[in-house]
Amino acid sequence: MPEYQAAIDAILSGRGLGPRFRIARKEFAVELSPAGIPPLFSAFVDVYLRRALALARRFELTADEAGLDRTIETIQQALAEEAVMGLVQYAVLLFLTHHPEARTKIKIKPLEMRQPELVLPSSPLLRSLGAAAGGQFPPRAAAGAMPPDGLSFWREDPLINEHHEHWHLVYPTSLDPLPPIGAKGYPIGDRHGELFFYMHQQMLARYNAERLALGMKQVAPFATEPLTEAKFKAPIRQGYDPGPLKLWDGEKPYLFSSRPAGAAISDLTLDESATKGPNWPKVRPGAKLSRQSDFGNYLFDAAASGAYKLVSGTTVTADNLGNTTEANVNAVDFANVAQPANHPLYGNFHNDGHIHFMLYNNVAPYCVMAATTTAIRDPVFFQWHKLVDNVYFTHQQTLPPYDFSKGPEVTIRKHAAPGGKAASIDIILALEDQLPASIDNHKFGSRAYNQKATEAFGGAEWNTDYSNGTAYAQTREPIGTTDILFTEMKTRKINLEQDGDTPAHETVEYLSHDDFYYFIRLQNERETEQTVAVRIFLAPESEVADRRVWIEMDRFAARLKGLEQLVIFRPADQSSVVRKPALRPVDLTDEDGATREREAQAWCDCGWPYTVLLPRGTKDGMEFRLLVMCSSGDDLIMPDHPECCTSISYCGLQNLEYPDKTAMGYPFDRPFQKSIPETMHSFNNWASRTIRIACRSL
Ligand SMILES: [Cu+2]
Numbered sequence: 001m002p003e004y005q006a007a008i009d010a011i012l013s014g015r016g017l018g019p020r021f022r023i024a025r026k027e028f029a030v031e032l033s034p035a036g037i038p039p040l041f042s043a044f045v046d047v048y049l050r051r052a053l054a055l056a057r058r059f060e061l062t063a064d065e066a067g068l069d070r071t072i073e074t075i076q077q078a079l080a081e082e083a084v085m086g087l088v089q090y091a092v093l094l095f096l097t098h099h100p101e102a103r104t105k106i107k108i109k110p111l112e113m114r115q116p117e118l119v120l121p122s123s124p125l126l127r128s129l130g131a132a133a134g135g136q137f138p139p140r141a142a143a144g145a146m147p148p149d150g151l152s153f154w155r156e157d158p159l160i161n162e163h164h165e166h167w168h169l170v171y172p173t174s175l176d177p178l179p180p181i182g183a184k185g186y187p188i189g190d191r192h193g194e195l196f197f198y199m200h201q202q203m204l205a206r207y208n209a210e211r212l213a214l215g216m217k218q219v220a221p222f223a224t225e226p227l228t229e230a231k232f233k234a235p236i237r238q239g240y241d242p243g244p245l246k247l248w249d250g251e252k253p254y255l256f257s258s259r260p261a262g263a264a265i266s267d268l269t270l271d272e273s274a275t276k277g278p279n280w281p282k283v284r285p286g287a288k289l290s291r292q293s294d295f296g297n298y299l300f301d302a303a304a305s306g307a308y309k310l311v312s313g314t315t316v317t318a319d320n321l322g323n324t325t326e327a328n329v330n331a332v333d334f335a336n337v338a339q340p341a342n343h344p345l346y347g348n349f350h351n352d353g354h355i356h357f358m359l360y361n362n363v364a365p366y367c368v369m370a371a372t373t374t375a376i377r378d379p380v381f382f383q384w385h386k387l388v389d390n391v392y393f394t395h396q397q398t399l400p401p402y403d404f405s406k407g408p409e410v411t412i413r414k415h416a417a418p419g420g421k422a423a424s425i426d427i428i429l430a431l432e433d434q435l436p437a438s439i440d441n442h443k444f445g446s447r448a449y450n451q452k453a454t455e456a457f458g459g460a461e462w463n464t465d466y467s468n469g470t471a472y473a474q475t476r477e478p479i480g481t482t483d484i485l486f487t488e489m490k491t492r493k494i495n496l497e498q499d500g501d502t503p504a505h506e507t508v509e510y511l512s513h514d515d516f517y518y519f520i521r522l523q524n525e526r527e528t529e530q531t532v533a534v535r536i537f538l539a540p541e542s543e544v545a546d547r548r549v550w551i552e553m554d555r556f557a558a559r560l561k562g563l564e565q566l567v568i569f570r571p572a573d574q575s576s577v578v579r580k581p582a583l584r585p586v587d588l589t590d591e592d593g594a595t596r597e598r599e600a601q602a603w604c605d606c607g608w609p610y611t612v613l614l615p616r617g618t619k620d621g622m623e624f625r626l627l628v629m630c631s632s633g634d635d636l637i638m639p640d641h642p643e644c645c646t647s648i649s650y651c652g653l654q655n656l657e658y659p660d661k662t663a664m665g666y667p668f669d670r671p672f673q674k675s676i677p678e679t680m681h682s683f684n685n686w687a688s689r690t691i692r693i694a695c696r697s698l
Pocket of ligand 1: 164168200372
């Protein structure tokens with residue numbers, strides 16, 4: 001087993017493979033001439049992805065028939081044959097993500113250990129911190145976003161980038177006729193298209209919370225409707241220079257190009273077929289920006305009208321619209337032809353966008369938008385995805401509002417607070433250091449402890465307001481509560497490839513937060529038992545009326561006995577959006593990065609990093625609205641074996657249906673009958689509370 005791991009580590013990192021694969025670090029500084037660079041794999045390019053998926057399938061068959069030893073040989077052989085840099089590595093990642101046996105025996109190392117050169121900050125440490133601290137931006141940095149905006153700490157967070165990489169591995173843009181769910185091969189995940197939209201929408205909501213904290217507006221879409229060629233060709237105000245970032249794949253280092261401020265994208269004219277790459281104008285349906293803008297308009301038409309006018313007989317759903325926008329095998333115009341320029345009617349809008357940005361001037365090497373591991377570093381990623389999200393939003397706006405009056409008969413108490421804010425005595429927060437290490441000799445984290453802790457807020461204390469104060473367990477241990485959550489900027493070292501005996505590392509800054517816990521009080525108004533789906537969301541207080549800013553924080557099922565007054569104790573690290581096990585700073589600072597938490601791997605390793613569960617907030621505390629709403633327990637059916645991963649929000653369940661029957665983003669997935677603030681106040685099964693998030697290190 002360790003041999004497999006070493007072999008795979010070497011393949012995925014280029015390390016330890018002998019001189020052929022080793023490039024002295026100093027050579028990284030030499031920019032290779034474009035002609036000397038082989039084409040780079042991009043998961044946004046269907047000809048490549050199709051090949052990677054086929055290769056992953058070959059590895060899977062080999063593993064099943066001849067074992068993992070033979071699979072490693074097959075991988076080595078593929079490496080020797082493949083001209084496109086990184087393609088075999090991507091196939092290996094797909095194989096390791098999806099193959100049951102390989103997944104338990106071989107770990108995919110964290111991105112920053114696998115490809116440390118790929119997570120380097122674009123500009124030296126603390127530039128973005130300095131920006132936020134002074135409330136003004138530092139002098140033009142040597143690299144990074146141009147002009148700098150103080151958000152590189154977030155866009156360049158190694159774990160957020162790894163999340164994005166990993167999500168696209170779990171939900172690859174499948175391009176071939178698919179085996180049914182549960183069968184071998186790489187079936188498209190259940191509700192893939194809808195999840196594609198939703199996961200990226202949530203990234204935007206989180207990005208916008210960071211922007212608002214810095215006094216910026218929400219991110220603007222790359223272009224507005226109606227889309228035109230001229231709008232697509234307009235200069236892009238903000239550029240991006242990846243700085244020292246480089247990709248090490250096989251034999252050569254790969255330096256990403258930068259995209260200067262004010263540059264524009266253009267029709268794709270580059271023909272890389274001489275280096276075994278694509279002839280871009282031939283293979284991309286949206287190679288011409290006039291086509292790309294048409295495709296976008298057709299998608300908006302479909303979203304607004306509910307019908308695909310170019311394809312008869314299919315009604316628009318969030319799922320098929322997501323598939324068609326991405327675009328993948330379940331796109332409504334997928335022709336199932338083995339030619340690269342598939343999707344003749346609605347184009348390959350989202351993927352072609354990535355290609356236009358990675359090759360904005362038709363000169364290789366590519367910009368960071370080429371790779372799922374690096375794309376979100378570039379501010380234009382969010383502008384592009386805001387446009388993609390506008391397609392989703394346009395569809396959602398056509399849906400009839402929900403009738404929330406039929407919600408489950410549970411009560412969460414709340415009241416209005418001055419200035420349009422909200423309070424709720426049933427949404428209680430506690431920080432780690434406010435919780436006793438043990439209660440009545442029961443250790444923190446034990447079932448008995450949880451039981452005792454919840455007793456402090458129930459029974460005779462049911463009506464007491466613990467928004468911010470101290471409750472007492474029946475054995476008198478104090479439990480503090482809070483109305484403010486804390487974040488912090490921290491640093492850690494990334495170990496780079498060594499040059500001879502000299503260890504090399506780079507310090508990265510990253511956002512983290514204090515551990516926190518929810519105590520949620522729910523009153524069952526029914527005399528009979530019922531199960532409810534508890535949904536927790538967070539939004540910047542100033543924007544609560546905008547349904548697009550709500551960030552999903554958690555989603556779980558709770559069972560209430562008849563007329564029960566239930567207190568739920570819920571640690572934030574159990575969140576359904578978070579990748580498990582939750583990684584804390586202590587798990588990230590280890591010199592070789594090999595803590596038990598980091599090595600653990602299952603389907604659960606898909607999800608949002610725990611360190612960035614909370615937006616950073618501001619020095620003095622930025623106001624946010626925390627919402628708890630209960631919907632019918634019939635919607636959220638989690639499999640009941642304990643091994644089963646609960647990181648369902650962005651990942652669903654492997655080879656199973658997505659476990660929540662409601663639309664993704666529910667209840668924010670469509671217009672509201674009344675305003676959102678009014679709705680939150682109107683129903684017993686909804687409550688919200690204004691809290692603050694303060695960053696200690698600003
Ligand atoms: Cu993506």
